[in-house]
Structures are given as structure tokens and as C-alpha cells.
Amino acid sequence: MNAVSHDDISHLASLARLTLTEEEKNRYAEQLSKVVGYVEQLQKVDTAGVTPDVGVTGMSNILAADVPRIEGDAAMLDPETALKGVPLRSGQFIQVRAVLKGEPE
Amino acid sequence: MSTKPLYTYTIEEAAEALKKGETTSVALTESCLERIAEVDAQINAFVIVLPELARAQAQESDARRKMGKTRGILDGIPYNLKDVYATSDSPTSASSKMLDGWVAPYNATVYTKLREAGAVLLGKTNTDEFTMGVSTETSYYGVTRNPWDRERVSGGSSGGPAASIAMHMGIFSIGTDTGGSIRQPAAFCNVTGVRPTYGRVSRWGEIPMASSLDQTGPITKTVRDAAILLEVLCGHDPLDANSSPETVPAFLQELNEVVEEYPLKGLKVGVAKEYFGEGVLPEVERLVREAITTLENEGAEIVELSLPSVPHALSVYYIIAPAEVSSNMARYDGIRYGHSIERTAAVGKHDLFDVYAKSRGEGLGAEVKRRIMLGTHVLSSGYYDAYYKKAEAVRQVVTQEFKDAFKQVDILVAPVSPHVAFKIGEQVNDPLAMYKEDILTVPLNISGIPGLSVPCGFYKGLPVGLQIMANHFQESTMLKTAAAYQDATIFHQQSPNL
Numbered sequence A: 001m002n003a004v005s006h007d008d009i010s011h012l013a014s015l016a017r018l019t020l021t022e023e024e025k026n027r028y029a030e031q032l033s034k035v036v037g038y039v040e041q042l043q044k045v046d047t048a049g050v051t052p053d054v055g056v057t058g059m060s061n062i063l064a065a066d067v068p069r070i071e072g073d074a075a076m077l078d079p080e081t082a083l084k085g086v087p088l089r090s091g092q093f094i095q096v097r098a099v100l101k102g103e104p105e
Numbered sequence B: 001m002s003t004k005p006l007y008t009y010t011i012e013e014a015a016e017a018l019k020k021g022e023t024t025s026v027a028l029t030e031s032c033l034e035r036i037a038e039v040d041a042q043i044n045a046f047v048i049v050l051p052e053l054a055r056a057q058a059q060e061s062d063a064r065r066k067m068g069k070t071r072g073i074l075d076g077i078p079y080n081l082k083d084v085y086a087t088s089d090s091p092t093s094a095s096s097k098m099l100d101g102w103v104a105p106y107n108a109t110v111y112t113k114l115r116e117a118g119a120v121l122l123g124k125t126n127t128d129e130f131t132m133g134v135s136t137e138t139s140y141y142g143v144t145r146n147p148w149d150r151e152r153v154s155g156g157s158s159g160g161p162a163a164s165i166a167m168h169m170g171i172f173s174i175g176t177d178t179g180g181s182i183r184q185p186a187a188f189c190n191v192t193g194v195r196p197t198y199g200r201v202s203r204w205g206e207i208p209m210a211s212s213l214d215q216t217g218p219i220t221k222t223v224r225d226a227a228i229l230l231e232v233l234c235g236h237d238p239l240d241a242n243s244s245p246e247t248v249p250a251f252l253q254e255l256n257e258v259v260e261e262y263p264l265k266g267l268k269v270g271v272a273k274e275y276f277g278e279g280v281l282p283e284v285e286r287l288v289r290e291a292i293t294t295l296e297n298e299g300a301e302i303v304e305l306s307l308p309s310v311p312h313a314l315s316v317y318y319i320i321a322p323a324e325v326s327s328n329m330a331r332y333d334g335i336r337y338g339h340s341i342e343r344t345a346a347v348g349k350h351d352l353f354d355v356y357a358k359s360r361g362e363g364l365g366a367e368v369k370r371r372i373m374l375g376t377h378v379l380s381s382g383y384y385d386a387y388y389k390k391a392e393a394v395r396q397v398v399t400q401e402f403k404d405a406f407k408q409v410d411i412l413v414a415p416v417s418p419h420v421a422f423k424i425g426e427q428v429n430d431p432l433a434m435y436k437e438d439i440l441t442v443p444l445n446i447s448g449i450p451g452l453s454v455p456c457g458f459y460k461g462l463p464v465g466l467q468i469m470a471n472h473f474q475e476s477t478m479l480k481t482a483a484a485y486q487d488a489t490i491f492h493q494q495s496p497n498l
Helices: A006-015 A022-044 B011-019 B025-043 B051-066 B109-116 B159-166 B183-189 B223-233 B251-256 B282-297 B310-331 B352-363 B366-379 B385-408 B431-436 B442-447 B475-488
Strands: B046-049 B078-082 B120-125 B149-153 B172-176 B192-195 B216-220 B268-272 B301-305 B411-415 B451-459 B462-470
Touching: A006 A022, A006 B366, A022 B310, A022 B366, A022 B385, A022 B431, B011 B025, B011 B223, B025 B046, B025 B051, B025 B078, B025 B120, B025 B159, B046 B159, B051 B120, B078 B109, B078 B159, B109 B120, B109 B223, B120 B159, B159 B172, B159 B183, B159 B216, B172 B223, B183 B192, B183 B451, B183 B462, B192 B223, B192 B475, B216 B223, B223 B251, B223 B451, B223 B475, B251 B475, B268 B282, B268 B385, B282 B301, B282 B411, B282 B451, B282 B462, B282 B475, B301 B385, B310 B366, B310 B385, B310 B431, B310 B442, B366 B385, B385 B411, B385 B442, B411 B475, B451 B475, B462 B475
Parallel strands: B078 B120, B078 B172, B268 B301, B268 B411
Antiparallel strands: B046 B120, B172 B216, B192 B216, B192 B451, B411 B462, B451 B462
């Protein structure tokens, strides 16, 4: 199961929203196959009885206090500051191309 | 008082000189700016130098000192930041075309803390693109050259910070370590680099690579300087859900309490054979073994042991890290900020998918794309259990081995890298070979334990680093060990002749 084909790469690029050239696709197919072949070694490790856990802190369900951010708070941004990097705007909205495909007009 | 140039000072020396009124923050800052102007063209450590900002911060510091309102040991000390921290007063690029020229709308907690401590920001230093690499060769702004041999890499991803401190272009630097990105460049450039326990330093405003592995730490000229910075940087931050509530010790004071004769008496130092396996250069092993003997001479007891799962850590890392990369990099969508075809393409010629895919295709470099693809693959339907879930399980096995080892010993020592800095361009077309560069540093990252690199000698004129690791939140023990080692050796005092 470790070879990654040119078709696999096209599929992954689509899932990852990346435009790749044919040359990039060929190169990534070869390189990813090698890396995936290498990490196959993990299949040999006995993990029976190990509960997979994500991360190492042992902390869980860290909740923030349910209070509104106030001005001066590091996580508080006014709309103009928050929107200053947006490439396409309509007033205080971020303008996005049509999400649903359908008949135009 | 010595007549050595101000830019060569350590934090302790600079703070002492400021306190005694022998110099000013402005003088220290000008000295560092001149040094950067003089030598950085040959190294390329900086992505951007910020002379106006630095001068303003230095003047404020001097004014505070005059009024008796100085803020502590870092007040007035010039430094640089790896270019991965959000700052609202200057650009942040992560060394990527995606963020070229971007100014963040807010400040990272790391920057806020350093500003509040009064430190003076000289500029931002180079990294592999979005910290993905081991050599700074994936930076959009070009490679950072190794000050000891400019045909070689400075290491990575924190190659800019490490090379800048080796060349005294700043009194200290701050970097990140996801798979070895502080320790390996520190080893390659002959400086001190510390990666604290995962969760010690807030990740708020730090541009993420792999969120369960990323951790900020200092790159300095001495272990004692690193202890000073850890006291400032560590601590709970409600803005980072993985930030640890553990108490932060007075690291520098603890170093001052160490007794002079046999400072390491009673310390058990573990040496695991898996860190000296195939691929480790015999000369590197010899220098690390000599360093272990030095620790023994300082009073430590050496314990040989085995960590049988450690050789699997690299595979665990190159599943989990790309998986988290593929998720984290989704934020660069061409819609909210960063590179976008919406800024350049003719209106109406593209749909939403194009905005995502073309903006990302144009804005991201080859290594970043490779890791996004790899991460998407290991997380995709049909492969998730075999790769990602298995890797998380093996991660627990490795972590448990470390925990068991720390029941027998206080610290572990090992080489940082299997070899010395390699030649620029030598491995750029072989990603697997590049990934294997991380083989001795990633076991620590997947387990979340702290570690550091200190200079331990030279092979053919190129620096070698000693890696010292401790159990979760036991930074004090590894700092004491490393400080005692630096007291007994002079490798860290060597500077390159450019």
C-alpha cells in the first residue's frame, strides 16, 4: 500500500486545494512513495494495549471563561484591523466567489 | 571593564554594564546594528532589519533607566526574533512568499513579554519556509550561510537565529523547535539553544507548523543567558489552550546556588545506545563521549541504558507533523490574508476553487506543498488508521520509555545531529535524506520533554553539539548540567573568523 501514484497525487492536490504542475505531480509521487515506504516500519511496532492519545500534555477540555473580550485585550481586534489583510472586500464583509455551483444569472 | 565590542556581550554582561552606567541601550543597539550592516551580507541571517523600531525601543529603555523605572535584567538588551512571531509594528513572513510583506493585526505573547521586559527588537531572522526544513534552504529569502564555513548550511529551521548569535548580530535570539529547529542549528553554529517542555511558552501569535510539537525557546551565547530568558518567556497564557499552568522556577537563581566543587555530585546521567547508532559520525560520537567524561569529572554518575523504541520516533514524527501541517496550512486560503490571486487575476476569470488552489499553488514553496500532500495522504480515508492512529500509538510507547528512563536517571545526553553542518545544495533533491537529519532530535518533540544543545567541540573546524534532555518540566536539572559543563569548557566561547 505504500506506492503513491500520479493519480493519487492529483486526488490529494484537489483535497488539499493546491494547484500543481505535471512536473510537480511526478516529483511528489516519487518522493511521497519513498517517505511512505520509510514510515511503514511503524507497522512492526507492537501497540496492542496502547490507548492512542493525541499530544503529550495530559490536559483535556481546557475552557476559556465565557466573558466578552474587551478593548486592550490581546485577543480583541476592531473590524478594520482584523480585515486589513483581506484581498477582496465589500465594506466590512469579506467577498468570496460563489460557493454553490449552479446556473449563472 | 574590558574593551571588547558591545555586540559581543552576553545578556549578563550587557545588563551589568547598563546597571553600572558604563553603557546605554542606544549604544548596545547601535553596536549590534553596525555589526549587522558589516557582516550580514555574507551570512543572510536577517529577513528584515528594523533600525527605527530598535532605536525607538532603546531610547525608551534608556529613558526608563534614567527615571529609575527600569524593568529588570532584559531592559535595553537588543535581540532578534525568528520570523514566525506576529508583531503589529513590523512585518512577519515565516520566510514564505505567502506572507511576504504581511503585517499581523496583533502581537504574539512572546513579543509582548519581551517588550514588557524592555528588550529591543533589532529585526526578524531567517527560517525554513513556515519552519519546514533542517537547513534554511526552503526559505523564500534564500539560505542562511554557516558562519564557520559559508559553503555549508546554518541548520534549520532556526538557521537565521543561530547564525546571527554566532556572529553576534544581537545579544540573543528567540526561535521555535518542532523537530529540532532550535537544537540542530545551535549545534551547527556553536551557540546554546534550549527547547523547553511542550506547553511552557505560549504559542499565541506564533505562526504554527505542527501544533502538538511546536515550542518556543531561546538561542543564546551561554546557558545562564538562556535561564534568564526562560524565566521571562515561560508561564501560563489563557490565550493558548495547551499552555501549562506549572509554576516557573527562578532558573538563574537556581544556577547561582550550585556548589563550586563537583557541581554535578549526585546527578545520574543516562546514555542510551540508540543515540549512537548507525549514521552517527565517529568523530561526533568521540566528542560527545568526551563531554560525558567531563560531566563525570564534575561529579555525575553515568548510567548506560536502552530506549528501544526511539529509532521509530522519526517515522512517528513524519506522520504526525505533516498531518498537523496539512491542517494548519489550510488557513492560507487566498481569502483572508496573505498571497491571493484575488489581488492579481482579472475579475470573473476564476471560481472559488481557483482562489484556494492557485493562491496556495503560487504562494507556497516546494517543501511546504510536499508536507501538505504527505499530511493529506496519511489523514485520508483508508489510511488514517494505518498511519496517523498508529503513529499516535507509537508516540505513547516512546513517551512511556522516556518516562521509565527518567525513573532511573535525571537527564539523558546524546549527540544533537549525527554529523556536522552539511554543504548547501547537497541534499535539496532528496527529501527523505533531509528528514533523516532530524533523527536524534525528534524523539524529544514527540514526547514533549525539554532539551538543549551546547557546544562540545569541533570536527574539521565545524561545531558539534551536545544534547541534554530532561523529564517533563525538569528544565532546572538540564540547565544546571549544561551550566556546569560550560563552566568546565571553553567551546562556547569560540567565535567564527569570518
